[in-house]
Amino acid sequence: MSLATFRGGIHPPDKKELSKDKVITPARQPKKVVIPLSQHIGAPCKLAVSIGQEVKKGQVIGSPEGFVSAPVHASVSGKVLAIGEFPLPAGKMTTCVVIENDGKEEWATLKDNPDYAKLSPEDLKTKVKDAGIVGMGGAAFPAHVKLSPPKEKPIDVVILNGAECEPYLTADYRLMLERPGDIVEGLKVLMKIVNVAKGVIGIENNKPDAIKIMEQAVSGEPNISVCPLEVKYPQGAEKMLIKAAVGREVPARGLPMDVGVVVQNIGTAVAVYEAARYGKPLIERVVTVTGEGIMQPANLIVKMGTLVKDLIDECGGFKSEAAKIISGGPMMGFSIYSLDVPVTKGTSGILVLPEEGVLHAEDFGPCIRCGRCIEICPMGLMPSMLSVLSEKGFYEEAKEYDLFDCFECGSCTYVCPSKRPIVQLVRLAKSQVKP
Amino acid sequence: MEKTQKEHQITVSVSPHIKSEETTSRIMWSVSASLLPAAAMGVYFFGPKAALNLALCIISALLSEYAFQKMLNRKITVNDGSAFLTGLLLGMNLPASVPVYIPIIGSFVAIMITKQLFGGLGFNVFNPALIGRAFLLISFPKLMTIWTEPTAAFVRLDAKTTATPLGILKEEGVSKLMEVFGDKINLYTQLFVGHRAGSIGETSVIALLLGAAFLLYRGYISWEIPVSFLGTAALLAWVFGTKGALFAGDPLVHLLSGGMVLGAFFMATDYVTCPSIKKGQILFGIGCGFLTMLIRLKGGYPEGVMFAILIMNCFSPLIDRGFRTKVFGARKLATAKEIKK
Numbered sequence: 001m002s003l004a005t006f007r008g009g010i011h012p013p014d015k016k017e018l019s020k021d022k023v024i025t026p027a028r029q030p031k032k033v034v035i036p037l038s039q040h041i042g043a044p045c046k047l048a049v050s051i052g053q054e055v056k057k058g059q060v061i062g063s064p065e066g067f068v069s070a071p072v073h074a075s076v077s078g079k080v081l082a083i084g085e086f087p088l089p090a091g092k093m094t095t096c097v098v099i100e101n102d103g104k105e106e107w108a109t110l111k112d113n114p115d116y117a118k119l120s121p122e123d124l125k126t127k128v129k130d131a132g133i134v135g136m137g138g139a140a141f142p143a144h145v146k147l148s149p150p151k152e153k154p155i156d157v158v159i160l161n162g163a164e165c166e167p168y169l170t171a172d173y174r175l176m177l178e179r180p181g182d183i184v185e186g187l188k189v190l191m192k193i194v195n196v197a198k199g200v201i202g203i204e205n206n207k208p209d210a211i212k213i214m215e216q217a218v219s220g221e222p223n224i225s226v227c228p229l230e231v232k233y234p235q236g237a238e239k240m241l242i243k244a245a246v247g248r249e250v251p252a253r254g255l256p257m258d259v260g261v262v263v264q265n266i267g268t269a270v271a272v273y274e275a276a277r278y279g280k281p282l283i284e285r286v287v288t289v290t291g292e293g294i295m296q297p298a299n300l301i302v303k304m305g306t307l308v309k310d311l312i313d314e315c316g317g318f319k320s321e322a323a324k325i326i327s328g329g330p331m332m333g334f335s336i337y338s339l340d341v342p343v344t345k346g347t348s349g350i351l352v353l354p355e356e357g358v359l360h361a362e363d364f365g366p367c368i369r370c371g372r373c374i375e376i377c378p379m380g381l382m383p384s385m386l387s388v389l390s391e392k393g394f395y396e397e398a399k400e401y402d403l404f405d406c407f408e409c410g411s412c413t414y415v416c417p418s419k420r421p422i423v424q425l426v427r428l429a430k431s432q433v434k435p
Numbered sequence: 436m437e438k439t440q441k442e443h444q445i446t447v448s449v450s451p452h453i454k455s456e457e458t459t460s461r462i463m464w465s466v467s468a469s470l471l472p473a474a475a476m477g478v479y480f481f482g483p484k485a486a487l488n489l490a491l492c493i494i495s496a497l498l499s500e501y502a503f504q505k506m507l508n509r510k511i512t513v514n515d516g517s518a519f520l521t522g523l524l525l526g527m528n529l530p531a532s533v534p535v536y537i538p539i540i541g542s543f544v545a546i547m548i549t550k551q552l553f554g555g556l557g558f559n560v561f562n563p564a565l566i567g568r569a570f571l572l573i574s575f576p577k578l579m580t581i582w583t584e585p586t587a588a589f590v591r592l593d594a595k596t597t598a599t600p601l602g603i604l605k606e607e608g609v610s611k612l613m614e615v616f617g618d619k620i621n622l623y624t625q626l627f628v629g630h631r632a633g634s635i636g637e638t639s640v641i642a643l644l645l646g647a648a649f650l651l652y653r654g655y656i657s658w659e660i661p662v663s664f665l666g667t668a669a670l671l672a673w674v675f676g677t678k679g680a681l682f683a684g685d686p687l688v689h690l691l692s693g694g695m696v697l698g699a700f701f702m703a704t705d706y707v708t709c710p711s712i713k714k715g716q717i718l719f720g721i722g723c724g725f726l727t728m729l730i731r732l733k734g735g736y737p738e739g740v741m742f743a744i745l746i747m748n749c750f751s752p753l754i755d756r757g758f759r760t761k762v763f764g765a766r767k768l769a770t771a772k773e774i775k776k
Binding site: 007010012167239243249250251252253254322323324325326330331332333334335336337351353357358359360363365366367368369370371372374375377378379380381382384402405408410413414415416417418419421423424427 | 444447448449450452453454455459461462510512515555556557558710711712713759760761762764
């Protein structure tokens with residue numbers, strides 16, 4: 001049987017065996033957390049606390065500004081120690097609130113509402129919005145915005161992204177194994193909010209146990225199906241997932257809503273369920289701490305704002321050869337320059353690579369026009385051409401080659417035998433011209 | 436303390452953080468290795484002179500590359516296998532009998548003029564080895580068409596010369612070819628094994644196919660160019676191969692002789708000078724097959740593979756433009772625009 005997929009893509013070693021059997025466990029209580037006021041795509045939040053103030057778990061510390069934004073909540077109870085600029089994993093300095101954890105775990109608001117399914121779509125959406133839920137696959141786009149399509153774009157299916165196509169990461173996989181019921185409940189809430197009858201859960205075929213468990217979990221749900229996907233990077237990219245799961249092609253530069261689809265991540269679905277039922281804001285998430293350079297790989301429930309340093313310590317520290325630390329997966333994640341950066345809503349993993357896994361800035365060669373990148377580009381671009389044009393400074397010409405349709409999945413750079421930094425040259429060109 | 440030190444040593448770079456193990460030089464050396472069986476067969480049939488010429492081609496190709504890069508103060512890339520491959524291919528495309536200065540001149544033209552003066556690896560328009568050979572054929576037409584008779588005896592003093600099968604076909608027709616080789620089965624067998632006059636590395640079809648199978652298996656070449664090239668040539672040979680009668684030609688003789696197999700699998704598939712887009716490669720292969728047969732059947736030369744590939748090299752950028760890939764979702768966007776109108 002041929003599995004659902006898209007054209008192109010690559011097969012990097014998936015390396016998931018390091019952490020796939022590690023049961024999700026809560027991370028140790030951090031002594032302090034550094035919570036950024038901007039953990040999402042869109043406007044940063046407005047500060048809602050002051051230094052010295054006592055805060056409780058789940059209390060709003062940053063209120064959203066504008067529609068494309070999401071509130072930020074305290075992930076621990078305790079005292080606000082400082083407010084200032086701190087670096088995020090991607091390197092950008094952002095206003096953060098530093099809270100000293102008093103260890104009391106006092107909640108501001110947490111109320112079980114077993115009848116949440118009876119709430120109106122509007123009320124449910126408000127709960128999602130107030131919980132500060134964003135896409136947890138990495139892009140961190142506010143969830144309620146995706147759930148508010150304009151009237152002229154009717155939605156008829158919600159797809160849950162369980163592809164987890166980035167090598168190493170196992171957070172979504174573990175959630176599927178351990179909390180299948182909550183995922184399905186979250187999906188049902190999402191379906192209710194956008195008023196659709198159809199739900200699809202796309203899972204890569206290298207997780208047969210997850211597929212089996214999710215299939216069992218949806219057996220009583222005639223409207224929800226599980227779609228096994230071919231194991232191929234970037235199967236979890238939104239457009240590729242939609243093509244594979246429901247056979248629709250999102251228009252170039254378009255959005256999933258243009259083809260009647262809303263895509264949410266597995267972790268997001270769990271967060272949506274918790275928000276709908278308990279009013280629990282998004283203050284913690286599952287983070288895979290893994291890589292050949294870490295002593296004890298793990299899947300941890302981590303409070304937002306926990307420093308990477310704390311997670312590394314909890315996982316037994318580095319093996320002596322640890323040489324690169326990445327926030328996210330190896331294909332699209334950011335290598336961090338300091339261990340004092342916090343886990344945010346979009347942090348799916350902390351990956352520690354040993355020296356032999358690190359590619360040092362190498363002398364890249366000329367394009368030999370082998371065509372590998374053209375073959376595998378999931379977006380149907382000509383990365384070789386883009387890289388050559390960008391290298392020579394022909395940025396406007398690069399636009400002609402659909403520069404802005406590249407979503408920087410890195411597949412071209414992975415396959416290039418001349419080791420050309422194709423994605424980086426694309427980023428350079430993008431920064432030099434207007435779309 | 437150990438830990439803090441390590442913290443200072445972490446590498447920071449842009450994504451992606453993992454890359455495939457494939458490298459340009461691994462590809463070049465693999466292609467070179469895949470040619471060795473055919474080159475060895477050439478040496479077996481044509482003697483030590485063949486080995487000498489192959490060695491001279493390779494050494495002077497490497498020296499040309501080194502000298503050029505040294506003079507221009509560029510990074511020395513003789514280790515990447517590319518110049519070695521060019522030298523080897525050029526050598527395999529020469530008759531065994533040429534005097535020692537011929538390989539040296541050919542490699543110089545291939546590397547210095549065709550490759551480096553156009554910008555080096557990746558920027559040359561034409562296949563360097565083929566330009567080297569074309570230069571030699573035009574400049575030294577006599578020397579380049581003296582063909583040693585193949586024998587299995589490695590050491591011999593009186594190398595006889597003879598005509599290539601294609602030469603016989605061109606000058607004296609198919610009946611003479613049959614007379615030389617006896618019957619059809621023997622003809623095919625000799626051509627397949629490579630026991631016939633020709634360039635050093637082009638004769639042994641079986642050795643070439645062995646190398647080609649390796650390249651196909653490793654994904655270093657794909658089927659598009661060889662299949663469309665050989666298919667077109669076979670079709671044309673069958674339809675027009677016999678004078679005065681249609682559909683009476685012998686495609687197998689044409690496929691097995693000359694540089695057809697060497698050209699289709701190893702020269703036309705050169706990444707730099709063929710189209711990068713698979714669909715375009717089919718057109719490229721058809722063009723190569725067509726031009727080869729046009730020259731063989733109607734042109735002044737008995738063999739046309741070299742000029743066919745070189746002519747098609749000119750069209751590679753155009754073909755790539757014509758077959759440009761379509762961005763994901765482009766079709767739908769057009770419909771959306773139409774609706775707006």
